[in-house]
Amino acid sequence: MAAAVALSRRGCPASAPNPNVGCLIVSEGRIVARGWTQPGGRPHAEAVALAAAGDTARGATAYVSLEPCAHASARGPACSDSLIAAGIARVVIAAQDPDPRTDGEGIARLQAAGVEVLFNVLPAAARAAMAPWWTRQAEGRPFVTLKLATSLDGCIAMANGASRWITGAPARAHGHLERARHQAILVGRGTLEADAPRLDVRLPGLEDRSPKKLLLTSGTAPDGWMAVASPEAVDDVDSVLVEGGAGAASAFLSADRVDRLLLYRAPILIGSGRPALGDIGLTDLAEAHGRWRLADSRLLGSDRLDVYERNRTI
Amino acid sequence: MAAAVALSRRGCPASAPNPNVGCLIVSEGRIVARGWTQPGGRPHAEAVALAAAGDTARGATAYVSLEPCAHASARGPACSDSLIAAGIARVVIAAQDPDPRTDGEGIARLQAAGVEVLFNVLPAAARAAMAPWWTRQAEGRPFVTLKLATSLDGCIAMANGASRWITGAPARAHGHLERARHQAILVGRGTLEADAPRLDVRLPGLEDRSPKKLLLTSGTAPDGWMAVASPEAVDDVDSVLVEGGAGAASAFLSADRVDRLLLYRAPILIGSGRPALGDIGLTDLAEAHGRWRLADSRLLGSDRLDVYERNRTI
Numbered sequence: 024m025a026a027a028v029a030l031s032r033r034g035c036p037a038s039a040p041n042p043n044v045g046c047l048i049v050s051e052g053r054i055v056a057r058g059w060t061q062p063g064g065r066p067h068a069e070a071v072a073l074a075a076a077g078d079t080a081r082g083a084t085a086y087v088s089l090e091p092c093a094h095a096s097a098r099g100p101a102c103s104d105s106l107i108a109a110g111i112a113r114v115v116i117a118a119q120d121p122d123p124r125t126d127g128e129g130i131a132r133l134q135a136a137g138v139e140v141l142f143n144v145l146p147a148a149a150r151a152a153m154a155p156w157w158t159r160q161a162e163g164r165p166f167v168t169l170k171l172a173t174s175l176d177g178c179i180a181m182a183n184g185a186s187r188w189i190t191g192a193p194a195r196a197h198g199h200l201e202r203a204r205h206q207a208i209l210v211g212r213g214t215l216e217a218d219a220p221r222l223d224v225r226l227p228g229l230e231d232r233s234p235k236k237l238l239l240t241s242g243t244a245p246d247g248w249m250a251v252a253s254p255e256a257v258d259d260v261d262s263v264l265v266e267g268g269a270g271a272a273s274a275f276l277s278a279d280r281v282d283r284l285l286l287y288r289a290p291i292l293i294g295s296g297r298p299a300l301g302d303i304g305l306t307d308l309a310e311a312h313g314r315w316r317l318a319d320s321r322l323l324g325s326d327r328l329d330v331y332e333r334n335r336t337i
Numbered sequence: 338m339a340a341a342v343a344l345s346r347r348g349c350p351a352s353a354p355n356p357n358v359g360c361l362i363v364s365e366g367r368i369v370a371r372g373w374t375q376p377g378g379r380p381h382a383e384a385v386a387l388a389a390a391g392d393t394a395r396g397a398t399a400y401v402s403l404e405p406c407a408h409a410s411a412r413g414p415a416c417s418d419s420l421i422a423a424g425i426a427r428v429v430i431a432a433q434d435p436d437p438r439t440d441g442e443g444i445a446r447l448q449a450a451g452v453e454v455l456f457n458v459l460p461a462a463a464r465a466a467m468a469p470w471w472t473r474q475a476e477g478r479p480f481v482t483l484k485l486a487t488s489l490d491g492c493i494a495m496a497n498g499a500s501r502w503i504t505g506a507p508a509r510a511h512g513h514l515e516r517a518r519h520q521a522i523l524v525g526r527g528t529l530e531a532d533a534p535r536l537d538v539r540l541p542g543l544e545d546r547s548p549k550k551l552l553l554t555s556g557t558a559p560d561g562w563m564a565v566a567s568p569e570a571v572d573d574v575d576s577v578l579v580e581g582g583a584g585a586a587s588a589f590l591s592a593d594r595v596d597r598l599l600l601y602r603a604p605i606l607i608g609s610g611r612p613a614l615g616d617i618g619l620t621d622l623a624e625a626h627g628r629w630r631l632a633d634s635r636l637l638g639s640d641r642l643d644v645y646e647r648n649r650t651i
Binding site: 173284325331 | 485487488489490491492495499500501502503587590598600603604605606607608609612613614615616617618619621622625626628629630631634636639641643645
């Protein structure tokens with residue numbers, strides 16, 4: 024099941040607006056096929072895996088990260104019907120689909136056809152792997168990641184604005200990988216004017232993944248950019264990477280619109296530099312606690328990446 | 338050898354002004370005795386271990402973290418003579434003693450008596466375990482640790498000065514343990530006046546370890562405190578823990594007098610708070626790199642402690 028969930032990440036963000044799903048087909052103890060939701064949302068993961076499995080699907084077990092859909096569309100049949108037609112004997116599901124067109128209906132249809140179904144076996148991991156789509160479904164807003172690259176004393180630049188480079192090449196490459204995982208990147212006007220960032224993905228093989236470019240501004244945006252007036256105004260994408268600077272970061276934090284923090288920290292001290300954040304509306308230290316949990320921590324060259332996730336009850 | 342080096346840490350800082358040494362005696366494959374330098378510097382580690390070993394020392398191997406001393410004093414005989422007299426057959430030494438009264442002489446005396454000697458087998462670890470004494474020997478100054486307790490965005494307090502509490506109980510207890518490991522604690526006048534810190538060791542069994550209290554000030558110090566006018570003026574102790582605030586931290590960093598950084602970081606964001614450091618004299622970002630290496634990293638409750646050491650060639 025965990026392998027199917029891991030596979031589902033390959034579909035993010037290209038599967039939007041459809042969920043990024045992963046599917047493994049196991050026959051006689053061997054993985055005979057795998058699939059994940061393709062760019063644009065079709066074919067679905069199950070359709071890819073069934074096509075690869077061919078006749079070996081008969082009597083096999085399918086592991087899917089999300090409940091197979093129950094609604095046919097002009098772009099393809101419902102996956103629950105396809106699994107039944109292929110002769111799948113058992114379906115193991117990480118998470119139930121909150122989409123009202125499926126939400127239990129896929130499970131019911133499989134069971135009615137005599138397929139054994141195990142469901143909700145790894146819901147938290149499945150939700151995390153499709154966080155952008157899930158956040159859109161559950162809260163009607165995009166999933167937001169805030170990236171900060173600082174010195175050990177929390178500065179994002181020297182007082183004169185110099186910030187090239189604080190982190191090293193491995194951390195910067197990881198930052199580009201994170202860009203490729205998002206539908207859009209956002210900066211504030213100060214960053215646009217000071218750094219004129221390209222915000223593209225400069226990693227071999229991922230150049231075509233460069234996401235949309237959003238500018239947080241009350242005014243207009245230059246060519247190639249889309250203006251958004253506030254954190255709440257971002258609504259045509261399911262995932263946003265907020266890359267800079269302190270103003271944009273603080274605006275998203277003040278609005279409690281940050282779900283994930285990427286903290287890249289270089290082993291240097293700056294002193295009297297530019298702080299990572301401005302006012303985020305905190306009035307009491309006690310309120311600051313309990314909001315973030317450490318989700319990952321790793322060394323990237325001599326820099327450290329800590330990933331924190333917002334504690335929410337969704 | 339590593340076990341003898343680890344044992345040596347137990348003598349720090351109480352052994353000052355003598356080096357904190359560890360000694361293990363191994364006979365027929367078993368550890369038969371161990372010792373470390375006692376408070377005030379006597380008895381030496383070897384004397385403690387030989388007394389515990391008794392007759393089992395004959396023909397045994399002694400592992401010592403520092404070359405056995407060659408100079409007798411009114412407070413006891415030279416350890417190289419004691420090892421010979423006890424019939425030790427082999428001595429394994431982590432690091433040679435830079436003290437000119439010994440510096441190779443202990444090894445020579447052992448060898449002249451027919452004792453087999455292996456030396457300099459773990460010098461870096463031994464030096465690290467006795468860093469205060471070693472720094473005093475090599476550079477004529479104390480070993481300085483700077484402690485910073487910050488939010489993820491590098492603040493040591495809210496803008497109004499509130500800093501209770503940023504880190505949690507496990508991190509604060511670790512901070513008290515670090516106090517017990519130092520001969521002196523230093524704060525600046527701002528911290529003294531704002532927080533009136535007790536700076537004692539509030540850990541069961543270690544209350545009597547509370548170190549000297551130093552105040553970085555151009556003026557005078559209150560009762561129970563010693564005034565020091567500058568980082569370079571600290572000279573009657575071998576180890577100092579700089580605890581606060583930004584002014585004292587920046588003064589020690591500007592003078593390049595910090596050897597070790599303790600960074601306690603709580604999983605909170607403050608925004609617009611008080612920065613950990615003021616000006617530390619940095620003029621070019623490139624100069625900031627290469628000065629610090631990560632020596633340890635651990636979670637303390639929900640906080641993270643990262644320990645960085647200054648890259649020096651001593």
